[in-house]
Amino acid sequence: MTRYVISRSFTSSVERTPRVLEIAEGFGLGLSDKKFVIYDNLDLNIEDGDVVYITGQSGSGKSLLLRDLKSQMQAAGKSVVDLNDIVLEERPVIELIGRTTTEATDLLAKAGISDAWIYIRKPSELSDGQRYRLKLAKIMESGADVWSADEFGAVLDRATAKVIAFNVQKVARALGKTLMVATTHTDLKDELGPSLTITKRFRERVDVEQA
Template identity: 40%
Template sequence: MKISVGYAFLPKQMSLRTAAVMDHFGVGFETGRHEIAEKLELPIQEGDVVCFTGESGSGKSSLMRAVAGELPGVVNIDALDLGEAILVEALGQSFEEAARLLSMCGLGEAHLMLRRPTELSDGQRYRFRLALALAQQPLWIMADEFTATLDRTLAKVVAFNLARHARKTATGILLATTHEDVLVDLQPTLHVRCALDGPPEVTRYERKKKASALATTCGSVVGPSPTGRISLGGITAVTASG
């Protein structure tokens, strides 16, 4: 797949101040365009976990959306209607399947499963969107600002669970994030690092079976225990030493 993404940044209506900016930076009408990627070769395959990273404003989200436009069966979690149903009833699955998906996304506690979307925090609603997308069993799932509303420990656990689900079901994942700390748990097959002042850097990895530093199971426990397990809002995380 070859992708070209860019945008014009000149104002539609000129003023003395906008003209001064153009003069100060040497910007002409023929150069008033920012290229994020030009004929960028992306070796994307079915079932890939593709992670776009970079600073804010580097174009990672724009590039990801352009890629999504070239792929079939993409579900954008930000476009999903959360509805008003209680979480455990909203997924359209059996109880066991609904509980598994909610737990995988950090919503496995009883007091969370029995809430409605309007009763959730921003981070919990984000995780519920992810569960809704997984329940649809799409070919591809797209998530912008992945885990931005989550604390970093929970973000890594959700990343690990999502990647594990993707490998088991051959679901393709498109993610954009400024947080590269999730890469070790996400284990992407394709990493696209965007830059403010240059072309994106593309790295493809062989599919790995190596376990993460955080192994996870569905369900939860109440507080820390001698086994090393800690409750993370519906996910039980087991540290490598636990």
């Protein structure tokens, strides 16, 4: 069990252009610097192999939390792979993953790709959703300790997002990997079975539910 403490705030200073001044005057807005607190000593306990589900509205602070957790984990010596950092070579899908064809089809199936027609296409010829699933397959074979996905499933329809969520947590748990996902969607709880659900509210408010 590792303890992570997250604190984040910003000081906003407004650039005083003529239009900004006009708006400030018209709407009676003050322009003095304001401090916005997003996390105030949020205390989290995360164990290797946990599934961490971060939700909250757009702008509430999900990406910041994910980024801070990632860097604290890296500082603690863990290897972290981020779905958004996966670069796909422009070669047939079946060549991009696994040491053998069987291993490749196996990994792809776990990520929701089991169509021979997709195996022989190149990443640029896939839909966003198919590319996303391919990246998930790449994460699964990465060997990293922590798998992180911001905007998890955003390019997938909800039914597919649920299937993928279920499969990814299953593989992560089988391999003892820590999985952290952030999304505005709150409908993945059954599929992810999270060890930790973090619901970010506005200001520094946050609800934490430990399973």
